[in-house]
Amino acid sequence: MGSHMGSHPGSGRRRFLTSGGALAAFVMGAVRSLRGQTAAPPPYEPQGLLAYGQPSKFTGHILRRTTQRPTAITDTALMTPLHELDGIITPSGLHFLMDHTNGIPDIDPQKHRLMVHGMVDRPLIFTVEDIKRFPSVSRIHFLECNANSRPLRGPNRESVQLIHGRTSCSEWTWIIAEGGESNKYTMSIPLAKGLDDVIVAWAQNGEPIRPHQGFPLRLIVPGFEAIRAVKWLNRIHVVDKPYAAWHEAGNNADTAADGKGMWFRFELGPKAVITRPSGGQKLPGPGFYEITGLAWTGGGLVRRVDISTDGGKTYQEAQLQQPVLRYAHTRFRFPWRWKGEECVIQARCTDERGEVQPTIEEAAKIFNTTVDYFYQADHFNGIQPWRIARDGSVTNAIAGA
Ligand SMILES: Nc1nc2c(c(=O)[nH]1)N[C@H]1C(S)=C(S)[C@@H](COP(=O)(O)O)O[C@H]1N2
Ligand SMILES: [Mo]
Numbered sequence: 001m002g003s004h005m006g007s008h009p010g011s012g013r014r015r016f017l018t019s020g021g022a023l024a025a026f027v028m029g030a031v032r033s034l035r036g037q038t039a040a041p042p043p044y045e046p047q048g049l050l051a052y053g054q055p056s057k058f059t060g061h062i063l064r065r066t067t068q069r070p071t072a073i074t075d076t077a078l079m080t081p082l083h084e085l086d087g088i089i090t091p092s093g094l095h096f097l098m099d100h101t102n103g104i105p106d107i108d109p110q111k112h113r114l115m116v117h118g119m120v121d122r123p124l125i126f127t128v129e130d131i132k133r134f135p136s137v138s139r140i141h142f143l144e145c146n147a148n149s150r151p152l153r154g155p156n157r158e159s160v161q162l163i164h165g166r167t168s169c170s171e172w173t174w175i176i177a178e179g180g181e182s183n184k185y186t187m188s189i190p191l192a193k194g195l196d197d198v199i200v201a202w203a204q205n206g207e208p209i210r211p212h213q214g215f216p217l218r219l220i221v222p223g224f225e226a227i228r229a230v231k232w233l234n235r236i237h238v239v240d241k242p243y244a245a246w247h248e249a250g251n252n253a254d255t256a257a258d259g260k261g262m263w264f265r266f267e268l269g270p271k272a273v274i275t276r277p278s279g280g281q282k283l284p285g286p287g288f289y290e291i292t293g294l295a296w297t298g299g300g301l302v303r304r305v306d307i308s309t310d311g312g313k314t315y316q317e318a319q320l321q322q323p324v325l326r327y328a329h330t331r332f333r334f335p336w337r338w339k340g341e342e343c344v345i346q347a348r349c350t351d352e353r354g355e356v357q358p359t360i361e362e363a364a365k366i367f368n369t370t371v372d373y374f375y376q377a378d379h380f381n382g383i384q385p386w387r388i389a390r391d392g393s394v395t396n397a398i399a400g401a
Helices: 002-007 009-018 020-039 128-133 160-164 191-196 360-366 371-376
Strands: 076-078 097-099 113-118 124-127 137-144 167-175 199-204 218-220 235-238 271-276 287-296 302-308 330-338 343-351 386-388 394-396
Touching (some): 128 199, 167 287, 271 302, 287 302, 287 343, 302 330, 330 343
Antiparallel strands (some): 076 097, 113 124, 137 167, 167 199, 199 218, 271 287, 271 343, 287 330, 302 343, 343 386, 386 394
16 A cells, blocks of 8 residues: 555546545554553663764764863853864864853753743743744755864964864754853844844754753854854843844854954855864875865855965865755865875865955955954954975964964
């Protein structure tokens, strides 16, 4: 019966409904499987490591890392090991973590509530189960901290993880924004964006969102700096002007070339980062290598990525691996033969708006600052060069500059 219906869904269904023979067979089948169920032993529930699959013990070095020692009440920053990963999805346990809070709240989803109030017809309060009853959709989106990719210098700032690891990409499941911790994390988001594609997510990579990422509910604001993506979401207040809440007033106002503050500059610029070969790695000898990495943009789609192996004098187009998705990491690949000479490799992203990722010197002009001052810049998207020495070791060519 199953294959019959599968090949001709419409007519098969009609025949199934009208044919007494088929119906009789279905009822008998159901009785048989019900009997089978009552006789079956209870399912075995494995414990500990078997109940939730763990990585190989030989990959224990693939961990989030930080440049600063986390303290009880200040920022916690853990960076994704981009150089150890491939594809476009960040495993949930390796998603970067950036908190301006006093610890990860331990929220019981049964007790959690989401309130929507302010300029709405009537205020609404949802449980997590209410949220999950709405029609849902899942989409792949990156998050990137406004502080990512600062061209940091110094001994601990040599790797792609510690420079660019404040970005990760997940499949978020969501329906159609204050956090649940004690110091009231509040963010403003323009209403037009809210009605467009801001999402209340309840799942990450197919399972409930991890506590570090905002369990049980978080906001995702595709393409905007991740500081807007409120975790442990419990309140969406619809208002007619931005709040300039404490966390956004001091934290991320850039200065434009005319000297004015650029508050509420939400969208991230185009960026491509070579993850392999990258700082701290070593090429064992001359020969074939694939240059690969990730590109993304707050402008929507990555249009192209170009690779230079001569420090930016010439560029060639890399391959973009499918799928190429709006506001998602895009994997690029470029076949390359290293002849064993010293060289500088770098990647440059162009997005669908036609915006081209600037060099560090160009970025300094855009942000009206000097290259030396950049270690404090937000939204930094200058091109990151990696130097390959004759012995194959790879270092940050900004740090060495
Ligand atoms: N409630 C709450 N939401 C928050 C934060 C926070 O401290 N509290 N940090 C923000 C910042 S600065 C960033 S970069 C992202 C980081 O998301 P992640 O920790 O899931 O990677 O969450 C944002 N949402
Ligand atoms: Mo951030």
